[in-house]
Amino acid sequence: MIEIKNVSMDFSESTRSLTQPSLKKVSLTIPEGCIYGFLGSNGAGKSTLMRLMSGIYPPTEGIITIDGESVYDNPAAKEKIFFVNDETTQFTGYTPDDLRLFYKGAYPEFSDSEFESIMKAVELPLDKKLATFSKGMKRQTVIALGLAANTKYLLFDEAFDGLDPAMRRMIKNIITDHLIDHSASLVVSSHNLGEIGELCDSAMLIHKGELVFSDDLDSLRGGFTKLQLVVRNTELADDSVLREKLSSLGLEVLDVASMGSIRQIIVKAGEQEALDKVSSLTPDAAEAVRLTLEEIFIYELEARGYGSADFLK
């Protein structure tokens, strides 16, 4: 289990760059044997959190433990983690075989046969330099290395970037097979929410260094509802009045929009709970629909002023 307790990261103390994201008191638990998705806006702190989990950065505050051991500068804890960052520019002078030697030296459980079988499956040569590989091919190589390292936890930062849809599907299958066979856990960050929704058991959303939510995906999806109402009451014609009314009924409203007589409301509640609460408004028609992960992402961040199209108005 990976435990992140009250972790803060303040880059301004250690670098001059003020554009770097910071983390503010993030607490998170990643259980064993799960696939965990990291969601967040650009520069929210997903990669920073992964680097902290890999022991690349020491946290400014708080602690990160892997199976009870602190990860920073601790080889015993790091043996359980393999981190794939979001770049593919390193080791371009190496061949996959050279990299196998490199990682084999560091990870005691590294499996040559698994590496070779994955490389064979993705039809990549072992003796050509990575400089001659495309971005997707480099990604496949690094993922193969990560899987062959046989660590308990895999951290993939934007790992599927650059892969074509067919290869993406194949790699995902290889990864899930590996996770099942080795009872390993995967933490993956991606901007492709469909992918996260398809692959992950749990997810968390981070924005400007602050944790917005973290839960398993079913609970998450069940916790957000899109209501479509037809309300004749003229007193509620104004969106802001309707929002206030709904809030007074105990609903956390993320967004209210009107399309003719139909009012579309996004609330943080289950479908039945939301329908029960709006029934007091005596709507002519009411329908509740679960949000997709992408809609949850957009509405949560818009509610925090991110990605809002207000400036176009």
Next chain:
Amino acid sequence: MAAQTSLNRIRSYSKALSKNCRKQFVLILVLCVFSGGFYLMDFIAFGAGGYSGAWMDQFLIYATYTTVAAAVSGVLLMPALFRELYNRQYADVEFSLPLSAAERYKAKLWLIAKYHLMPYIIAQLMMLISGLIFLTETPASTVVSVALINISWVFFTDAVSLICISCCGCLAECIYTPVLFGAAISVIPVCFMEGLVKSLSNIATSFYFSFIPVGFLGITEIVDLDTMYFHEHILSAVLSCLISCGLMLLAFMLYKKRNGLSVGKPFVFKTFARVFPVLVTLAVIIVFMLYSFYNSVLFGLLAFLAISVSSKRRKLALRDIMFSMIGYISCLAAVIVTGFMSFVTGGFGYAKMSFPKEFDKGDNDFYINLYHESHRYAHASGTALSKSEIEELWDTVRDMDQRYSNSFSENLRAYEKRLRMGAADVYGIDSGTEILLTCEACGEQFVEYTKALTVVITPEQYDEMVAKLKEKGYKVETESEYDAEVCETYEEDEQQEDTAEGPQTEETQE
């Protein structure tokens, strides 16, 4: 068991890393082969003449240059091994590997030993063995000393490179800082001694830095004010190696503090960011001060600004320039104040130091030239003097130096005048009257050591000095008398040569 696992990790990691530095290894190997080869050729060709006899030989110069180049090439090896310290992508990979900082450092240190220290030391051992075989006229201690000095160079450059790379987070800084830092450390003691101590106390001695002063060897010039003969270098070289090993340990402490956060920062530690430009600027100021104070002011400023500006990756603010200027002015002020202290104390007491052991033989000469407005108008000399006689004469001339009795403001004016002329300009220091005493320790074939003192005197002091010299029985001549004597001696020599060559010519004709 844990130690064994750690050792395995270090071994495997260093094996994997070795791919990063193959090109550098080839370069080092070539330089080491050339270095050893040039020494061997020199010893075979000039072995009978002895090491000092072959000193200026071209092969030996090439051997020295390639040896220095092989030592300095460690600067190129470090960035290849420590990529995680300046490249974010490598930092992500290497800092996330299951290795502790100590294990990573040991693995890299092993590669430095394998790819730099070992080939270099093997080349020097080859030089040592060939030297002991072929240099029949040269004492073994001299050959051992040369080998040890060369070995101390490689330890020094690697230690400085490790310190610098542990303190820098950008590739450019990882390369130029060891070069400048190493040069500054090497040059400062030598130039301090020659410029601020000897020259400002108006003393000139035989310059025995005939080898390239790389590393801490220059410090021995301050510690050991005697001559710098090779047999005396064994201890210095061993000390230099030990100091370098200490620096490598310090580099390890600094490396342990590094993580992914500091990647991209030119200077990671504030202390290094302050010490580095100051040290380089001091070196530039002291070097140029030997020749021209104005140049030292200009080039010192340029050096400080260049380092301060180039190490700023963000937009340069007026505040940064102001801090740079304050730093530079502090450096310049420190040198000027130290120089003034040296000026009024006779090189911090150097002028009062006893003569080196070369003068113990008792076959010492002196000559005194008296100048007025830079024209010589009197000459005195003495030969075959004992060390105590020479020292007594030295003390007499030194005591004439007015700066020991002058007021602070008078000394300040004299110092300012001296600085404008250039610290190293010991001769012709004043447009008034001055006395130049040169003492020579004579060897069997050549002068072994020279120590000269220039003092500005008054006409009264001049008369007093002439009287003293005459009283002691030394020959004192006026300029015209001396010139006439020199001409006469020259003509006699010519005649002797003609007489000697005459019969030979006849024989040849016959």
